[in-house]
Amino acid sequence: MMEDALELLYTGDLHLGRHPSRIPDDLDGPELSPKAVWLSTVQEAIDQDVDTVVIAGDIVDQENRYFEAYGAFEDGIAQLDEAGIPVVVVAGNHDFDALPEMVDNLDSDTLQFLGREGQWERWTLEQDGEPVAHFDGWSFSAEHVYESPLEEYDLPETDDAPQIGVLHADLDSRGSRYAPVLSSELRDTPADAWLLGHIHSPGIQIDSRPLALYSGSPQPLDPGEQQAHGPWTITIPKNGEVRAEQILLASVRYDQVSVDVSGVEDPQEATSVISEEIKEHVRSELDTRSLELSLVRVHLTGRTDAHSALVDRHRSMERDLGFRERSVSVRIESIDVDTRPAIDLEDLAEGDNAAAYLADLLLEIENGDTRESYGNMVDDSLAAVRQAHSANAYNPLRRETELRDPDDNDAIEHLEQQARVLLDTLLSQKGGNA
Known part of the structure:
Protein backbone atom coordinates (compact mmCIF):
# COMPACT_ATOMS: atom_id res chain seq x y z
CA MET A 1 0.00 0.00 0.00
CA ILE A 247 3.80 -7.15 -16.65
CA LEU A 248 3.93 -9.91 -19.25
CA LEU A 249 1.13 -12.21 -18.09
CA ALA A 250 -0.33 -13.17 -21.49
CA SER A 251 -0.17 -16.89 -22.22
CA VAL A 252 -0.52 -16.40 -26.00
CA ARG A 253 1.67 -14.32 -28.29
CA TYR A 254 1.25 -13.57 -31.98
CA ASP A 255 4.40 -12.67 -33.87
CA GLN A 256 5.80 -12.24 -37.35
CA VAL A 257 9.20 -13.62 -38.29
CA SER A 258 10.89 -12.95 -41.63
CA VAL A 259 12.95 -15.85 -42.96
CA ASP A 260 15.36 -15.53 -45.90
CA VAL A 261 15.35 -18.84 -47.81
CA SER A 262 17.74 -17.79 -50.55
CA GLY A 263 19.49 -20.85 -51.95
CA VAL A 264 16.99 -23.31 -50.47
CA GLU A 265 16.30 -26.10 -52.95
CA ASP A 266 13.09 -27.68 -51.64
CA PRO A 267 10.31 -27.16 -49.03
CA GLN A 268 11.86 -29.70 -46.67
CA GLU A 269 15.04 -27.65 -46.45
CA ALA A 270 12.92 -24.51 -46.05
CA THR A 271 11.10 -26.11 -43.11
CA SER A 272 14.42 -26.67 -41.36
CA VAL A 273 15.49 -23.06 -41.93
CA ILE A 274 12.12 -21.76 -40.69
CA SER A 275 12.30 -23.87 -37.52
CA GLU A 276 15.77 -22.65 -36.63
CA GLU A 277 14.86 -19.00 -37.20
CA ILE A 278 11.77 -19.27 -35.00
CA LYS A 279 13.64 -21.11 -32.24
CA GLU A 280 16.23 -18.36 -32.18
CA HIS A 281 13.43 -15.78 -32.07
CA VAL A 282 11.85 -17.48 -29.04
CA ARG A 283 15.20 -17.84 -27.27
CA SER A 284 16.43 -14.29 -27.84
CA GLU A 285 13.32 -12.12 -28.18
CA LEU A 286 10.51 -13.51 -26.00
CA ASP A 287 9.87 -13.40 -22.28
CA THR A 288 8.58 -16.93 -21.71
CA ARG A 289 7.75 -16.85 -17.99
CA SER A 290 3.97 -16.81 -18.55
CA LEU A 291 3.94 -17.70 -22.23
CA GLU A 292 2.44 -21.03 -23.26
CA LEU A 293 1.80 -20.63 -26.99
CA SER A 294 3.60 -18.67 -29.69
CA LEU A 295 1.66 -18.31 -32.95
CA VAL A 296 3.98 -17.13 -35.69
CA ARG A 297 3.21 -15.53 -39.03
CA VAL A 298 6.18 -16.44 -41.26
CA HIS A 299 7.26 -14.12 -44.07
CA LEU A 300 9.49 -15.96 -46.56
CA THR A 301 11.87 -13.88 -48.65
CA GLY A 302 14.79 -14.42 -51.04
CA ARG A 303 15.44 -16.00 -54.44
CA THR A 304 15.14 -19.76 -54.48
CA ASP A 305 14.62 -22.67 -56.87
CA ALA A 306 11.91 -23.83 -54.45
CA HIS A 307 9.70 -20.80 -55.10
CA SER A 308 6.88 -22.61 -56.90
CA ALA A 309 7.01 -25.57 -54.53
CA LEU A 310 6.73 -23.21 -51.55
CA VAL A 311 3.70 -21.49 -53.11
CA ASP A 312 2.07 -24.88 -53.72
CA ARG A 313 2.87 -26.43 -50.34
CA HIS A 314 2.90 -23.57 -47.84
CA ARG A 315 -0.58 -24.47 -46.55
CA SER A 316 0.51 -27.99 -45.63
CA MET A 317 3.68 -26.56 -44.07
CA GLU A 318 1.50 -24.33 -41.88
CA ARG A 319 -0.39 -27.37 -40.62
CA ASP A 320 2.61 -29.64 -40.13
CA LEU A 321 5.25 -27.34 -38.69
CA GLY A 322 5.09 -27.24 -34.89
CA PHE A 323 7.46 -27.84 -32.00
CA ARG A 324 8.32 -26.83 -28.44
CA GLU A 325 11.07 -24.42 -27.56
CA ARG A 326 11.77 -24.43 -23.84
CA SER A 327 8.34 -24.29 -22.18
CA VAL A 328 6.57 -22.72 -25.17
CA SER A 329 4.52 -24.52 -27.81
CA VAL A 330 5.19 -22.98 -31.22
CA ARG A 331 2.76 -23.19 -34.12
CA ILE A 332 2.62 -21.47 -37.50
CA GLU A 333 -0.33 -19.11 -37.84
CA SER A 334 0.36 -18.54 -41.56
CA ILE A 335 3.16 -18.56 -44.12
CA ASP A 336 3.41 -15.63 -46.53
CA VAL A 337 5.49 -16.69 -49.55
CA ASP A 338 7.25 -13.55 -50.75
CA THR A 339 10.15 -15.36 -52.38
CA ARG A 340 11.32 -14.95 -55.97
CA PRO A 341 12.41 -17.52 -58.54
CA ALA A 342 16.17 -17.87 -58.77
CA ILE A 343 16.38 -16.10 -62.12
CA ASP A 344 17.99 -12.95 -63.54
CA LEU A 345 15.00 -10.66 -64.12
CA GLU A 346 17.07 -7.96 -65.81
CA ASP A 347 18.44 -10.39 -68.40
CA LEU A 348 15.06 -12.06 -68.95
CA ALA A 349 13.30 -8.72 -69.45
CA GLU A 350 15.41 -8.05 -72.55
CA GLY A 351 13.39 -10.64 -74.52
CA ASP A 352 10.18 -10.25 -76.50
CA ASN A 353 7.81 -12.83 -75.10
CA ALA A 354 5.48 -13.50 -72.20
CA ALA A 355 8.31 -14.27 -69.78
CA ALA A 356 10.01 -10.96 -70.66
CA TYR A 357 6.75 -9.10 -70.03
CA LEU A 358 6.38 -10.70 -66.60
CA ALA A 359 10.03 -10.05 -65.76
CA ASP A 360 9.61 -6.36 -66.63
CA LEU A 361 6.45 -6.18 -64.51
CA LEU A 362 8.27 -7.66 -61.51
CA LEU A 363 11.17 -5.23 -61.96
CA GLU A 364 8.73 -2.33 -62.01
CA ILE A 365 7.16 -3.63 -58.78
CA GLU A 366 10.61 -3.94 -57.17
CA ASN A 367 11.42 -0.36 -58.18
CA GLY A 368 8.11 0.99 -56.89
CA ASP A 369 7.00 2.31 -60.30
CA THR A 370 4.19 -0.14 -60.93
CA ARG A 371 1.37 2.32 -61.57
CA GLU A 372 3.39 4.36 -64.05
CA SER A 373 3.77 1.48 -66.50
CA TYR A 374 1.11 -1.01 -65.42
CA GLY A 375 -1.68 1.13 -64.00
CA ASN A 376 -4.45 -0.85 -65.68
CA MET A 377 -3.16 -4.11 -64.25
CA VAL A 378 -3.03 -2.61 -60.75
CA ASP A 379 -6.63 -1.44 -61.15
CA ASP A 380 -7.74 -4.92 -62.24
CA SER A 381 -5.86 -6.51 -59.36
CA LEU A 382 -7.39 -4.06 -56.87
CA ALA A 383 -10.88 -4.84 -58.16
CA ALA A 384 -10.24 -8.59 -57.73
CA VAL A 385 -8.85 -8.17 -54.21
CA ARG A 386 -11.79 -6.00 -53.15
CA GLN A 387 -14.26 -8.50 -54.56
CA ALA A 388 -12.63 -11.27 -52.54
CA HIS A 389 -12.55 -9.03 -49.46
CA SER A 390 -16.31 -8.46 -49.68
CA ALA A 391 -17.10 -12.18 -49.89
CA ASN A 392 -19.46 -13.66 -47.30
CA ALA A 393 -16.68 -15.90 -46.01
CA TYR A 394 -15.13 -12.87 -44.29
CA ASN A 395 -18.29 -11.91 -42.39
CA PRO A 396 -17.33 -13.71 -39.14
CA LEU A 397 -13.98 -11.92 -39.11
CA ARG A 398 -15.68 -8.57 -39.71
CA ARG A 399 -17.85 -9.14 -36.66
CA GLU A 400 -14.80 -9.76 -34.47
CA THR A 401 -12.44 -7.09 -35.84
CA GLU A 402 -12.51 -4.05 -38.05
CA LEU A 403 -11.06 -5.10 -41.42
CA ARG A 404 -9.56 -2.29 -43.43
CA ASP A 405 -10.43 -2.00 -47.13
CA PRO A 406 -7.75 -3.28 -49.56
CA ASP A 407 -5.61 -0.57 -51.14
CA ASP A 408 -2.98 -0.25 -53.89
CA ASN A 409 -0.36 -1.99 -51.75
CA ASP A 410 -2.59 -5.04 -51.36
CA ALA A 411 -3.34 -5.06 -55.09
CA ILE A 412 0.34 -4.83 -56.04
CA GLU A 413 1.26 -7.56 -53.56
CA HIS A 414 -1.39 -9.83 -55.10
CA LEU A 415 -0.23 -8.94 -58.62
CA GLU A 416 3.40 -9.61 -57.74
CA GLN A 417 2.68 -13.02 -56.26
CA GLN A 418 0.65 -14.13 -59.26
CA ALA A 419 3.27 -12.82 -61.70
CA ARG A 420 6.04 -14.71 -59.91
CA VAL A 421 4.14 -17.98 -59.96
CA LEU A 422 3.23 -17.56 -63.65
CA LEU A 423 6.78 -16.68 -64.64
CA ASP A 424 8.21 -19.65 -62.77
CA THR A 425 5.63 -21.91 -64.44
CA LEU A 426 6.46 -20.57 -67.92
CA LEU A 427 10.17 -21.11 -67.43
CA SER A 428 9.74 -24.62 -66.09
CA GLN A 429 7.47 -25.60 -68.99
CA LYS A 430 9.70 -24.22 -71.71
CA GLY A 431 13.10 -24.82 -70.30
CA GLY A 432 13.76 -21.17 -69.64
CA ASN A 433 13.11 -20.09 -73.25
CA ALA A 434 9.52 -18.84 -72.88
Whole structure:
Protein backbone atom coordinates (compact mmCIF):
# COMPACT_ATOMS: atom_id res chain seq x y z
CA MET A 1 0.00 0.00 0.00
CA MET A 2 1.00 3.61 -0.41
CA GLU A 3 3.92 4.96 1.55
CA ASP A 4 6.16 7.02 -0.72
CA ALA A 5 4.32 6.26 -3.96
CA LEU A 6 0.86 5.33 -5.23
CA GLU A 7 0.87 1.89 -6.93
CA LEU A 8 -1.85 1.00 -9.43
CA LEU A 9 -2.39 -2.12 -11.50
CA TYR A 10 -3.99 -1.11 -14.79
CA THR A 11 -5.56 -3.08 -17.62
CA GLY A 12 -8.42 -2.88 -20.10
CA ASP A 13 -10.07 -4.55 -23.07
CA LEU A 14 -10.42 -7.86 -21.24
CA HIS A 15 -13.16 -9.02 -23.64
CA LEU A 16 -14.26 -11.76 -21.27
CA GLY A 17 -16.32 -14.28 -23.19
CA ARG A 18 -14.12 -14.09 -26.28
CA HIS A 19 -11.25 -16.43 -27.13
CA PRO A 20 -7.98 -15.93 -29.04
CA SER A 21 -8.33 -16.91 -32.69
CA ARG A 22 -6.26 -19.31 -34.82
CA ILE A 23 -5.29 -21.52 -31.88
CA PRO A 24 -4.81 -25.16 -32.98
CA ASP A 25 -7.44 -27.53 -31.63
CA ASP A 26 -4.87 -29.78 -29.95
CA LEU A 27 -3.54 -26.88 -27.85
CA ASP A 28 -6.73 -24.98 -27.11
CA GLY A 29 -8.10 -24.86 -23.61
CA PRO A 30 -9.43 -22.57 -20.85
CA GLU A 31 -5.89 -21.69 -19.72
CA LEU A 32 -5.49 -19.66 -22.93
CA SER A 33 -8.65 -17.62 -22.42
CA PRO A 34 -8.88 -13.95 -21.40
CA LYS A 35 -10.53 -15.20 -18.19
CA ALA A 36 -7.34 -17.02 -17.18
CA VAL A 37 -5.21 -13.92 -17.74
CA TRP A 38 -7.74 -11.77 -15.86
CA LEU A 39 -7.47 -14.06 -12.85
CA SER A 40 -3.65 -13.98 -13.11
CA THR A 41 -3.91 -10.18 -13.14
CA VAL A 42 -6.02 -10.29 -9.97
CA GLN A 43 -3.44 -12.49 -8.28
CA GLU A 44 -0.66 -10.13 -9.37
CA ALA A 45 -2.54 -7.20 -7.81
CA ILE A 46 -2.94 -9.12 -4.55
CA ASP A 47 0.71 -10.25 -4.51
CA GLN A 48 1.92 -6.69 -5.12
CA ASP A 49 -0.61 -5.27 -2.62
CA VAL A 50 -1.41 -2.42 -5.01
CA ASP A 51 -3.50 0.56 -3.94
CA THR A 52 -6.08 0.26 -6.74
CA VAL A 53 -6.88 -1.81 -9.82
CA VAL A 54 -8.02 0.23 -12.86
CA ILE A 55 -9.87 -1.29 -15.85
CA ALA A 56 -10.38 0.98 -18.86
CA GLY A 57 -13.46 -0.54 -20.50
CA ASP A 58 -14.55 -3.44 -22.71
CA ILE A 59 -14.55 -5.89 -19.83
CA VAL A 60 -17.41 -7.76 -21.50
CA ASP A 61 -16.92 -8.56 -25.18
CA GLN A 62 -20.55 -8.41 -26.31
CA GLU A 63 -23.94 -8.24 -24.63
CA ASN A 64 -24.66 -11.80 -25.79
CA ARG A 65 -21.61 -12.98 -23.81
CA TYR A 66 -22.76 -11.35 -20.60
CA PHE A 67 -23.34 -14.54 -18.65
CA GLU A 68 -20.05 -16.08 -19.76
CA ALA A 69 -18.22 -12.95 -18.63
CA TYR A 70 -20.17 -12.38 -15.41
CA GLY A 71 -18.84 -15.37 -13.47
CA ALA A 72 -15.21 -14.69 -14.38
CA PHE A 73 -15.43 -11.01 -13.51
CA GLU A 74 -17.31 -11.70 -10.26
CA ASP A 75 -14.65 -14.22 -9.21
CA GLY A 76 -11.84 -11.69 -9.68
CA ILE A 77 -13.72 -8.84 -7.99
CA ALA A 78 -14.51 -11.07 -5.00
CA GLN A 79 -10.81 -11.89 -4.56
CA LEU A 80 -9.85 -8.20 -4.75
CA ASP A 81 -12.68 -7.30 -2.40
CA GLU A 82 -11.42 -9.81 0.16
CA ALA A 83 -7.91 -8.36 -0.15
CA GLY A 84 -9.29 -4.85 0.37
CA ILE A 85 -8.14 -3.58 -3.03
CA PRO A 86 -10.59 -1.15 -4.68
CA VAL A 87 -11.33 -1.44 -8.40
CA VAL A 88 -12.10 1.49 -10.71
CA VAL A 89 -13.89 0.64 -13.98
CA VAL A 90 -15.38 2.50 -16.94
CA ALA A 91 -17.49 1.11 -19.78
CA GLY A 92 -16.31 0.90 -23.38
CA ASN A 93 -18.12 0.59 -26.68
CA HIS A 94 -18.48 -3.19 -26.37
CA ASP A 95 -19.95 -3.24 -22.86
CA PHE A 96 -21.71 0.13 -22.66
CA ASP A 97 -24.96 -1.60 -21.68
CA ALA A 98 -23.75 -4.89 -20.19
CA LEU A 99 -21.19 -3.50 -17.73
CA PRO A 100 -23.54 -1.19 -15.77
CA GLU A 101 -25.94 -4.10 -15.28
CA MET A 102 -23.11 -6.41 -14.25
CA VAL A 103 -21.75 -3.89 -11.74
CA ASP A 104 -25.21 -3.37 -10.24
CA ASN A 105 -25.59 -7.12 -9.75
CA LEU A 106 -22.24 -7.61 -8.05
CA ASP A 107 -22.03 -7.57 -4.26
CA SER A 108 -18.84 -5.54 -3.83
CA ASP A 109 -17.96 -2.75 -1.41
CA THR A 110 -14.88 -1.68 -3.34
CA LEU A 111 -15.98 -1.67 -7.01
CA GLN A 112 -16.25 1.88 -8.36
CA PHE A 113 -18.03 2.33 -11.72
CA LEU A 114 -17.35 5.84 -13.07
CA GLY A 115 -19.00 7.88 -15.77
CA ARG A 116 -22.45 6.31 -15.95
CA GLU A 117 -24.61 7.71 -18.77
CA GLY A 118 -21.64 9.45 -20.32
CA GLN A 119 -21.21 11.90 -17.42
CA TRP A 120 -17.76 12.57 -15.97
CA GLU A 121 -17.45 11.35 -12.41
CA ARG A 122 -14.74 11.46 -9.75
CA TRP A 123 -13.92 8.93 -7.06
CA THR A 124 -11.29 9.67 -4.42
CA LEU A 125 -9.13 7.03 -2.80
CA GLU A 126 -8.52 7.92 0.82
CA GLN A 127 -6.16 6.72 3.52
CA ASP A 128 -6.67 7.68 7.14
CA GLY A 129 -9.29 10.15 6.00
CA GLU A 130 -6.91 11.94 3.64
CA PRO A 131 -7.10 11.87 -0.19
CA VAL A 132 -4.51 9.65 -1.83
CA ALA A 133 -5.63 9.89 -5.46
CA HIS A 134 -8.52 11.24 -7.52
CA PHE A 135 -9.85 9.07 -10.37
CA ASP A 136 -11.81 10.88 -13.09
CA GLY A 137 -13.76 8.52 -15.34
CA TRP A 138 -16.16 8.60 -18.28
CA SER A 139 -18.14 5.67 -19.75
CA PHE A 140 -19.76 4.97 -23.09
CA SER A 141 -23.54 5.20 -22.92
CA ALA A 142 -24.04 4.01 -26.52
CA GLU A 143 -22.11 1.84 -28.94
CA HIS A 144 -20.93 4.83 -30.96
CA VAL A 145 -19.78 8.20 -29.67
CA TYR A 146 -18.71 10.71 -32.32
CA GLU A 147 -17.66 13.62 -30.11
CA SER A 148 -14.70 13.92 -27.78
CA PRO A 149 -15.69 13.20 -24.16
CA LEU A 150 -13.16 15.82 -23.08
CA GLU A 151 -15.42 18.55 -24.43
CA GLU A 152 -17.56 17.91 -21.32
CA TYR A 153 -14.69 17.36 -18.86
CA ASP A 154 -15.09 20.05 -16.22
CA LEU A 155 -14.08 18.37 -12.96
CA PRO A 156 -12.09 20.78 -10.77
CA GLU A 157 -8.32 20.72 -10.52
CA THR A 158 -6.94 19.60 -7.18
CA ASP A 159 -3.52 19.90 -5.58
CA ASP A 160 -3.99 17.61 -2.58
CA ALA A 161 -3.47 14.31 -4.44
CA PRO A 162 -2.64 13.01 -7.95
CA GLN A 163 -5.39 13.04 -10.60
CA ILE A 164 -5.75 9.98 -12.84
CA GLY A 165 -8.03 10.02 -15.87
CA VAL A 166 -9.66 6.75 -16.95
CA LEU A 167 -11.12 6.76 -20.43
CA HIS A 168 -12.07 4.37 -23.23
CA ALA A 169 -11.36 6.37 -26.39
CA ASP A 170 -9.77 6.50 -29.84
CA LEU A 171 -6.71 8.71 -29.54
CA ASP A 172 -5.72 11.04 -32.40
CA SER A 173 -8.22 9.51 -34.82
CA ARG A 174 -10.45 12.31 -36.10
CA GLY A 175 -13.85 11.15 -37.30
CA SER A 176 -13.78 7.95 -35.25
CA ARG A 177 -17.05 6.48 -33.97
CA TYR A 178 -15.38 5.55 -30.70
CA ALA A 179 -14.95 8.73 -28.65
CA PRO A 180 -12.22 10.50 -30.65
CA VAL A 181 -9.78 12.33 -28.39
CA LEU A 182 -6.70 14.37 -29.30
CA SER A 183 -3.39 14.21 -27.46
CA SER A 184 -3.54 17.99 -27.16
CA GLU A 185 -6.80 17.66 -25.23
CA LEU A 186 -5.19 15.28 -22.75
CA ARG A 187 -2.26 17.66 -22.29
CA ASP A 188 -4.64 20.50 -21.50
CA THR A 189 -6.10 18.69 -18.48
CA PRO A 190 -4.67 18.80 -14.94
CA ALA A 191 -4.35 14.99 -14.82
CA ASP A 192 -1.04 13.37 -13.90
CA ALA A 193 -1.84 10.32 -16.05
CA TRP A 194 -4.45 9.12 -18.53
CA LEU A 195 -5.16 5.39 -18.52
CA LEU A 196 -6.82 4.55 -21.82
CA GLY A 197 -8.76 1.66 -23.30
CA HIS A 198 -9.95 0.69 -26.80
CA ILE A 199 -6.74 0.03 -28.75
CA HIS A 200 -5.58 -3.55 -28.25
CA SER A 201 -1.90 -2.87 -28.97
CA PRO A 202 -0.24 -1.73 -25.74
CA GLY A 203 2.03 1.27 -25.55
CA ILE A 204 2.79 4.69 -24.15
CA GLN A 205 1.22 7.47 -26.22
CA ILE A 206 2.46 10.53 -24.30
CA ASP A 207 5.75 10.09 -22.46
CA SER A 208 5.52 13.25 -20.38
CA ARG A 209 3.09 14.89 -18.05
CA PRO A 210 0.40 13.77 -18.29
CA LEU A 211 1.60 10.26 -19.04
CA ALA A 212 -0.91 8.63 -21.41
CA LEU A 213 -0.93 5.01 -22.48
CA TYR A 214 -3.01 2.14 -23.76
CA SER A 215 -2.84 -1.00 -21.67
CA GLY A 216 -3.77 -3.11 -24.69
CA SER A 217 -5.67 -6.34 -24.29
CA PRO A 218 -4.06 -8.41 -21.50
CA GLN A 219 -4.46 -11.51 -23.68
CA PRO A 220 -4.06 -10.93 -27.44
CA LEU A 221 -7.14 -11.99 -29.38
CA ASP A 222 -6.06 -12.28 -33.02
CA PRO A 223 -2.91 -12.22 -35.21
CA GLY A 224 -3.22 -8.46 -35.63
CA GLU A 225 -2.41 -8.03 -31.92
CA GLN A 226 1.28 -8.79 -32.04
CA GLN A 227 4.02 -8.05 -29.48
CA ALA A 228 3.94 -8.69 -25.73
CA HIS A 229 0.70 -8.28 -23.75
CA GLY A 230 -0.24 -7.99 -20.12
CA PRO A 231 -1.36 -5.46 -17.47
CA TRP A 232 0.73 -2.52 -16.29
CA THR A 233 1.91 -1.19 -12.96
CA ILE A 234 1.58 2.59 -12.68
CA THR A 235 3.74 4.19 -10.01
CA ILE A 236 3.01 7.78 -8.97
CA PRO A 237 5.58 9.01 -6.44
CA LYS A 238 4.91 11.96 -4.17
CA ASN A 239 7.70 13.76 -5.93
CA GLY A 240 8.84 12.73 -9.40
CA GLU A 241 7.60 11.45 -12.73
CA VAL A 242 4.85 8.89 -13.22
CA ARG A 243 6.28 5.51 -14.20
CA ALA A 244 4.65 2.68 -16.17
CA GLU A 245 5.89 -0.89 -16.49
CA GLN A 246 4.23 -3.76 -18.33
CA ILE A 247 3.80 -7.15 -16.65
CA LEU A 248 3.93 -9.91 -19.25
CA LEU A 249 1.13 -12.21 -18.09
CA ALA A 250 -0.33 -13.17 -21.49
CA SER A 251 -0.17 -16.89 -22.22
CA VAL A 252 -0.52 -16.40 -26.00
CA ARG A 253 1.67 -14.32 -28.29
CA TYR A 254 1.25 -13.57 -31.98
CA ASP A 255 4.40 -12.67 -33.87
CA GLN A 256 5.80 -12.24 -37.35
CA VAL A 257 9.20 -13.62 -38.29
CA SER A 258 10.89 -12.95 -41.63
CA VAL A 259 12.95 -15.85 -42.96
CA ASP A 260 15.36 -15.53 -45.90
CA VAL A 261 15.35 -18.84 -47.81
CA SER A 262 17.74 -17.79 -50.55
CA GLY A 263 19.49 -20.85 -51.95
CA VAL A 264 16.99 -23.31 -50.47
CA GLU A 265 16.30 -26.10 -52.95
CA ASP A 266 13.09 -27.68 -51.64
CA PRO A 267 10.31 -27.16 -49.03
CA GLN A 268 11.86 -29.70 -46.67
CA GLU A 269 15.04 -27.65 -46.45
CA ALA A 270 12.92 -24.51 -46.05
CA THR A 271 11.10 -26.11 -43.11
CA SER A 272 14.42 -26.67 -41.36
CA VAL A 273 15.49 -23.06 -41.93
CA ILE A 274 12.12 -21.76 -40.69
CA SER A 275 12.30 -23.87 -37.52
CA GLU A 276 15.77 -22.65 -36.63
CA GLU A 277 14.86 -19.00 -37.20
CA ILE A 278 11.77 -19.27 -35.00
CA LYS A 279 13.64 -21.11 -32.24
CA GLU A 280 16.23 -18.36 -32.18
CA HIS A 281 13.43 -15.78 -32.07
CA VAL A 282 11.85 -17.48 -29.04
CA ARG A 283 15.20 -17.84 -27.27
CA SER A 284 16.43 -14.29 -27.84
CA GLU A 285 13.32 -12.12 -28.18
CA LEU A 286 10.51 -13.51 -26.00
CA ASP A 287 9.87 -13.40 -22.28
CA THR A 288 8.58 -16.93 -21.71
CA ARG A 289 7.75 -16.85 -17.99
CA SER A 290 3.97 -16.81 -18.55
CA LEU A 291 3.94 -17.70 -22.23
CA GLU A 292 2.44 -21.03 -23.26
CA LEU A 293 1.80 -20.63 -26.99
CA SER A 294 3.60 -18.67 -29.69
CA LEU A 295 1.66 -18.31 -32.95
CA VAL A 296 3.98 -17.13 -35.69
CA ARG A 297 3.21 -15.53 -39.03
CA VAL A 298 6.18 -16.44 -41.26
CA HIS A 299 7.26 -14.12 -44.07
CA LEU A 300 9.49 -15.96 -46.56
CA THR A 301 11.87 -13.88 -48.65
CA GLY A 302 14.79 -14.42 -51.04
CA ARG A 303 15.44 -16.00 -54.44
CA THR A 304 15.14 -19.76 -54.48
CA ASP A 305 14.62 -22.67 -56.87
CA ALA A 306 11.91 -23.83 -54.45
CA HIS A 307 9.70 -20.80 -55.10
CA SER A 308 6.88 -22.61 -56.90
CA ALA A 309 7.01 -25.57 -54.53
CA LEU A 310 6.73 -23.21 -51.55
CA VAL A 311 3.70 -21.49 -53.11
CA ASP A 312 2.07 -24.88 -53.72
CA ARG A 313 2.87 -26.43 -50.34
CA HIS A 314 2.90 -23.57 -47.84
CA ARG A 315 -0.58 -24.47 -46.55
CA SER A 316 0.51 -27.99 -45.63
CA MET A 317 3.68 -26.56 -44.07
CA GLU A 318 1.50 -24.33 -41.88
CA ARG A 319 -0.39 -27.37 -40.62
CA ASP A 320 2.61 -29.64 -40.13
CA LEU A 321 5.25 -27.34 -38.69
CA GLY A 322 5.09 -27.24 -34.89
CA PHE A 323 7.46 -27.84 -32.00
CA ARG A 324 8.32 -26.83 -28.44
CA GLU A 325 11.07 -24.42 -27.56
CA ARG A 326 11.77 -24.43 -23.84
CA SER A 327 8.34 -24.29 -22.18
CA VAL A 328 6.57 -22.72 -25.17
CA SER A 329 4.52 -24.52 -27.81
CA VAL A 330 5.19 -22.98 -31.22
CA ARG A 331 2.76 -23.19 -34.12
CA ILE A 332 2.62 -21.47 -37.50
CA GLU A 333 -0.33 -19.11 -37.84
CA SER A 334 0.36 -18.54 -41.56
CA ILE A 335 3.16 -18.56 -44.12
CA ASP A 336 3.41 -15.63 -46.53
CA VAL A 337 5.49 -16.69 -49.55
CA ASP A 338 7.25 -13.55 -50.75
CA THR A 339 10.15 -15.36 -52.38
CA ARG A 340 11.32 -14.95 -55.97
CA PRO A 341 12.41 -17.52 -58.54
CA ALA A 342 16.17 -17.87 -58.77
CA ILE A 343 16.38 -16.10 -62.12
CA ASP A 344 17.99 -12.95 -63.54
CA LEU A 345 15.00 -10.66 -64.12
CA GLU A 346 17.07 -7.96 -65.81
CA ASP A 347 18.44 -10.39 -68.40
CA LEU A 348 15.06 -12.06 -68.95
CA ALA A 349 13.30 -8.72 -69.45
CA GLU A 350 15.41 -8.05 -72.55
CA GLY A 351 13.39 -10.64 -74.52
CA ASP A 352 10.18 -10.25 -76.50
CA ASN A 353 7.81 -12.83 -75.10
CA ALA A 354 5.48 -13.50 -72.20
CA ALA A 355 8.31 -14.27 -69.78
CA ALA A 356 10.01 -10.96 -70.66
CA TYR A 357 6.75 -9.10 -70.03
CA LEU A 358 6.38 -10.70 -66.60
CA ALA A 359 10.03 -10.05 -65.76
CA ASP A 360 9.61 -6.36 -66.63
CA LEU A 361 6.45 -6.18 -64.51
CA LEU A 362 8.27 -7.66 -61.51
CA LEU A 363 11.17 -5.23 -61.96
CA GLU A 364 8.73 -2.33 -62.01
CA ILE A 365 7.16 -3.63 -58.78
CA GLU A 366 10.61 -3.94 -57.17
CA ASN A 367 11.42 -0.36 -58.18
CA GLY A 368 8.11 0.99 -56.89
CA ASP A 369 7.00 2.31 -60.30
CA THR A 370 4.19 -0.14 -60.93
CA ARG A 371 1.37 2.32 -61.57
CA GLU A 372 3.39 4.36 -64.05
CA SER A 373 3.77 1.48 -66.50
CA TYR A 374 1.11 -1.01 -65.42
CA GLY A 375 -1.68 1.13 -64.00
CA ASN A 376 -4.45 -0.85 -65.68
CA MET A 377 -3.16 -4.11 -64.25
CA VAL A 378 -3.03 -2.61 -60.75
CA ASP A 379 -6.63 -1.44 -61.15
CA ASP A 380 -7.74 -4.92 -62.24
CA SER A 381 -5.86 -6.51 -59.36
CA LEU A 382 -7.39 -4.06 -56.87
CA ALA A 383 -10.88 -4.84 -58.16
CA ALA A 384 -10.24 -8.59 -57.73
CA VAL A 385 -8.85 -8.17 -54.21
CA ARG A 386 -11.79 -6.00 -53.15
CA GLN A 387 -14.26 -8.50 -54.56
CA ALA A 388 -12.63 -11.27 -52.54
CA HIS A 389 -12.55 -9.03 -49.46
CA SER A 390 -16.31 -8.46 -49.68
CA ALA A 391 -17.10 -12.18 -49.89
CA ASN A 392 -19.46 -13.66 -47.30
CA ALA A 393 -16.68 -15.90 -46.01
CA TYR A 394 -15.13 -12.87 -44.29
CA ASN A 395 -18.29 -11.91 -42.39
CA PRO A 396 -17.33 -13.71 -39.14
CA LEU A 397 -13.98 -11.92 -39.11
CA ARG A 398 -15.68 -8.57 -39.71
CA ARG A 399 -17.85 -9.14 -36.66
CA GLU A 400 -14.80 -9.76 -34.47
CA THR A 401 -12.44 -7.09 -35.84
CA GLU A 402 -12.51 -4.05 -38.05
CA LEU A 403 -11.06 -5.10 -41.42
CA ARG A 404 -9.56 -2.29 -43.43
CA ASP A 405 -10.43 -2.00 -47.13
CA PRO A 406 -7.75 -3.28 -49.56
CA ASP A 407 -5.61 -0.57 -51.14
CA ASP A 408 -2.98 -0.25 -53.89
CA ASN A 409 -0.36 -1.99 -51.75
CA ASP A 410 -2.59 -5.04 -51.36
CA ALA A 411 -3.34 -5.06 -55.09
CA ILE A 412 0.34 -4.83 -56.04
CA GLU A 413 1.26 -7.56 -53.56
CA HIS A 414 -1.39 -9.83 -55.10
CA LEU A 415 -0.23 -8.94 -58.62
CA GLU A 416 3.40 -9.61 -57.74
CA GLN A 417 2.68 -13.02 -56.26
CA GLN A 418 0.65 -14.13 -59.26
CA ALA A 419 3.27 -12.82 -61.70
CA ARG A 420 6.04 -14.71 -59.91
CA VAL A 421 4.14 -17.98 -59.96
CA LEU A 422 3.23 -17.56 -63.65
CA LEU A 423 6.78 -16.68 -64.64
CA ASP A 424 8.21 -19.65 -62.77
CA THR A 425 5.63 -21.91 -64.44
CA LEU A 426 6.46 -20.57 -67.92
CA LEU A 427 10.17 -21.11 -67.43
CA SER A 428 9.74 -24.62 -66.09
CA GLN A 429 7.47 -25.60 -68.99
CA LYS A 430 9.70 -24.22 -71.71
CA GLY A 431 13.10 -24.82 -70.30
CA GLY A 432 13.76 -21.17 -69.64
CA ASN A 433 13.11 -20.09 -73.25
CA ALA A 434 9.52 -18.84 -72.88
